[in-house]
Amino acid sequence: MPVPFFGDDKSTIAKLLGTLPQQGRIEWIGLRPKRREAVQVVAEAEAETDRHLLGDHARPRPGGKRQITLLQHEHLAAVAGYLGLAEPLDPARLRRNLVVSGLNLLALKNRQIHLGDEVILEITGECHPCSRMEEELGPGGYNAMRGHGGLTARIIQGGLIRVGDAVSVVSSE
Template identity: 35%
Template sequence: MTEEPVGTLAGIARHAFPKAPMEVLDHVDVSVEAGLAGDFRGAVKPGGRGRRQVTLIERGDWEAAMAELGHAIPWQERRANLLIDGLDLPQVAGTLIGIGAQVVLEITVECDPCSRMETIATGLKAALTPDWRGGACSRVRRGGRIALGDDVVILDPLQGQLL
């Protein structure tokens, strides 16, 4: 039997409105209707698909970008919602990610870094561009509560089991 890859939820952040400061949390409720509780981007607009409800970034990717630029900027300045440690997130739309005992997110699209990254550090947008380094956007498939230290796993979309 082989060990299944398991990562850890290493960070949670949200912002109440566009351009608001990021609020770092140790736990949060997640719902299909609203994404992360209190995060402006999570609510699905009428007729919308919710493709950007929750954003995820890998700790290793953020650290690589920081090393490339010679900076030590806190991860939440990327404006992502979740920091994942120890798991290589698949770069495939439709991939299901399980967090904790209940939450399931579906990767929808690459989270392209915007020009706002340049206001944080010159060259940051370019450093986050290759190989999905800027993270992944997702929609909530099943809600629940998540907390720092929760396991993060890749789920089999057909069977709802670990791959």
């Protein structure tokens, strides 16, 4: 027996995917001054258009998809739980640049977002965990991070990013 069809399924899904009315918040900013050196936790950082965060060792090429990395704040507790830890992970251990709360980062893939008043990022893809997670988090660290590694982004418009800044989706209309 055929399943009844009640409208254009694609337009319904497209509408749902585009519905992100809430705002997030920058909870943490980290700079990696040198490869394998301790992450510096800062209250603010300067994002250079189409380059990187000033003070971070990463030197992606212009137009690169991994100019800045973001991590979901809510995932810090989930990963800690997978590892049997009672407290959420310190984001510095995961070596991402920004930690964002209140907005599902995975829902932002291929979208642009505002950070504070100046900065615009284009979310370019997932930031998968690397083998260093075993070194940093212990046995099972890599698998605990799978699906929780965050996202990568390109810096469309640079400027100052501060802890506490609002994070919102750039309207596509």
